[in-house]
Amino acid sequence: MSESDDIRELLERRAAALRAGDAERLVADYLPDVVAFTLAPPLAHTAPEVLDPEAKRAWLASFDSAVDFEVRDLRISVDGDLAFCHSLNRMSAVPRGRQEPFTLWYRSTVCLRRVDGVWRVAHEHDSTPFHMDGSFSAALDLTP
Amino acid sequence: MSESDDIRELLERRAAALRAGDAERLVADYLPDVVAFTLAPPLAHTAPEVLDPEAKRAWLASFDSAVDFEVRDLRISVDGDLAFCHSLNRMSAVPRGRQEPFTLWYRSTVCLRRVDGVWRVAHEHDSTPFHMDGSFSAALDLTP
Numbered sequence: 668m669s670e671s672d673d674i675r676e677l678l679e680r681r682a683a684a685l686r687a688g689d690a691e692r693l694v695a696d697y698l699p700d701v702v703a704f705t706l707a708p709p710l711a712h713t714a715p716e717v718l719d720p721e722a723k724r725a726w727l728a729s730f731d732s733a734v735d736f737e738v739r740d741l742r743i744s745v746d747g748d749l750a751f752c753h754s755l756n757r758m759s760a761v762p763r764g765r766q767e768p769f770t771l772w773y774r775s776t777v778c779l780r781r782v783d784g785v786w787r788v789a790h791e792h793d794s795t796p797f798h799m800d801g802s803f804s805a806a807l808d809l810t811p
Numbered sequence: 812m813s814e815s816d817d818i819r820e821l822l823e824r825r826a827a828a829l830r831a832g833d834a835e836r837l838v839a840d841y842l843p844d845v846v847a848f849t850l851a852p853p854l855a856h857t858a859p860e861v862l863d864p865e866a867k868r869a870w871l872a873s874f875d876s877a878v879d880f881e882v883r884d885l886r887i888s889v890d891g892d893l894a895f896c897h898s899l900n901r902m903s904a905v906p907r908g909r910q911e912p913f914t915l916w917y918r919s920t921v922c923l924r925r926v927d928g929v930w931r932v933a934h935e936h937d938s939t940p941f942h943m944d945g946s947f948s949a950a951l952d953l954t955p
Binding site for chain 2: 702704705706707708709710711740742744745746747748749750751753755772773774776778780789790792794795796797798799802803804805806807809810811
């Protein structure tokens with residue numbers, strides 16, 4: 668199995684954890700010094716917050732449905748003990764108290780380091796662009 | 812000189828090019844297969860658009876001042892022929908026709924590959940988060 672397959676498996680395991688609402692699994696791959704740039708403020712998230720499954724659990728509990736999740740245009744680069752990946756991801760879920768699911772396409776970059784033979788997430792960057800039409804609203808309506 | 816110093820130098824050269832308004836220099840480090848996730852839509856930018864200095868020139872021409880640029884919390888990881896970096900960046904400039912500069916802090920991830928002994932940019936991801944208060948406005952008011 669190539670190293671690229673190892674990374675692909677890790678990403679698929681993380682996608683499965685998101686679909687299953689498994690908060691522990693979602694934080695298990697992070698390195699202690701992880702820096703995460705997420706969809707929500709502040710600019711950067713670090714330990715202990717990022718490593719705490721409670722925050723993920725609270726976020727998952729804000730939906731009345733399971734999270735549907737799709738990854739497109741994934742590209743993986745690996746050399747030595749470093750890897751980086753980027754993709755366009757779709758997330759759909761029904762917010763608590765609503766009838767209809769929202770659907771959001773966003774950009775995702777995941778950077779990994781192999782530590783003691785195990786690939787771990789060192790950095791994660793999820794985002795949407797924003798409209799430059801003077802509204803400065805997040806561009807939540809884009810599709811690949 | 813360590814490889815991390817090589818990367819730091821490349822990033823500093825790019826910062827200097829931005830401050831100097833040097834559009835050619837800004838696109839010179841990109842690999843032909845670069846995928847850029849930028850502050851503005853669409854979700855992803857690829858060649859030939861990203862490699863065209865004309866687009867950068869038009870963007871730089873939308874300011875009445877030079878671009879002031881600062882990089883904070885830069886972390887660089889290098890192994891073999893891969894590297895990834897992330898930082899919080901501040902950009903300030905006076906939009907054309909305005910009196911006052913705007914200032915924007917955003918997150919930046921730069922992923923590099925060494926090709927024929929030269930470090931090149933394979934992937935770039937710049938973004939702001941957005942407010943989850945129902946306004947869905949880009950969070951342009953954040954500071955590190």
